[in-house]
Amino acid sequence: MEERLYDLIFICLPTTPEEEVAKIIATLEQVIADRGGKVEKVEKWGTRKMAYRVAKQREGYYVYMSLRGAQPDLIKELERRLKVSDAVIKYMTVRLDEEIKRQQKLVGRRERRARQRPRKSAAAGPGPAPTPGPATEPAAAAS
Amino acid sequence: MADEHTQAPRPSHSGPPREGRFGGGGGAGGGGPRRGKRQYFRKKKVCRFCVDKVDFIDYKKGDMLQSFVQDRGKIMPRRMTGTCSKHQRWLGVAIKRARNIALLPFATEL
Numbered sequence: 642m643e644e645r646l647y648d649l650i651f652i653c654l655p656t657t658p659e660e661e662v663a664k665i666i667a668t669l670e671q672v673i674a675d676r677g678g679k680v681e682k683v684e685k686w687g688t689r690k691m692a693y694r695v696a697k698q699r700e701g702y703y704v705y706m707s708l709r710g711a712q713p714d715l716i717k718e719l720e721r722r723l724k725v726s727d728a729v730i731k732y733m734t735v736r737l738d739e740e741i742k743r744q745q746k747l748v749g750r751r752e753r754r755a756r757q758r759p760r761k762s763a764a765a766g767p768g769p770a771p772t773p774g775p776a777t778e779p780a781a782a783a784s
Numbered sequence: 785m786a787d788e789h790t791q792a793p794r795p796s797h798s799g800p801p802r803e804g805r806f807g808g809g810g811g812a813g814g815g816g817p818r819r820g821k822r823q824y825f826r827k828k829k830v831c832r833f834c835v836d837k838v839d840f841i842d843y844k845k846g847d848m849l850q851s852f853v854q855d856r857g858k859i860m861p862r863r864m865t866g867t868c869s870k871h872q873r874w875l876g877v878a879i880k881r882a883r884n885i886a887l888l889p890f891a892t893e894l
Contacts, residue, residue, distance in 0.1 A: 692888050
């Protein structure tokens with residue numbers, strides 16, 4: 642199975658000491674490493690206001706992780722760990738690789754089009770930054 | 785006079801419903817100007833994401849997404865923001881994700 646990219650965000654109680662948060666992150670990293678995953682990024686956003694109350698708290702300590710993994714039960718295990726730990730009040734995992742793929746496709750398509758367009762605009766009129774009037778017409782004709 | 789009216793729809797955050805409904809009726813192409821002289825020229829809105837060539841709307845940018853929700857937390861309709869259909873679709877997904885991790889409200893409590 643090919644590798645998948647996930648975003649994992651969890652929120653701890655604002656009263657959690659730093660070491661506790663570091664410990665949770667360490668255990669998660671351990672789990673990921675055990676199952677052949679890779680941690681791309683770990684960001685501590687720190688304590689910030691939440692948009693609504695969670696566990697009777699208005700603030701939460703946000704931690705963001707970006708990870709890659711291929712094993713299907715990796716996320717299950719991570720979420721189980723987060724669920725049982727008392728300090729964590731909310732967590733979310735999002736699979737992103739398909740969206741990234743789509744994004745790259747779009748970028749590629751735009752570049753291809755950009756490569757084609759200069760020739761046309763050069764024929765119509767000189768200048769890399771043409772005025773809106775003449776520029777829109779060839780573009781409309783192309784599409 | 786025309787200038788006053790063209791500017792009116794832009795800060796639509798303040799008084800959305802009336803303006804929005806009217807704009808929607810006009811946008812559907814059917815109704816036209818029913819109420820006398822309320823027909824006015826509207827400046828064409830451009831999709832903010834298309835201008836910046838955004839390919840992926842990040843759900844983590846809560847502050848940016850905040851400008852696409854109303855005071856009570858509703859997602860703003862396209863007719864108010866001018867977002868194109870493609871980006872509106874992505875925006876909706878991003879806003880819903882942001883809501884799930886309390887970056888955006890589901891509904892603001894009063």
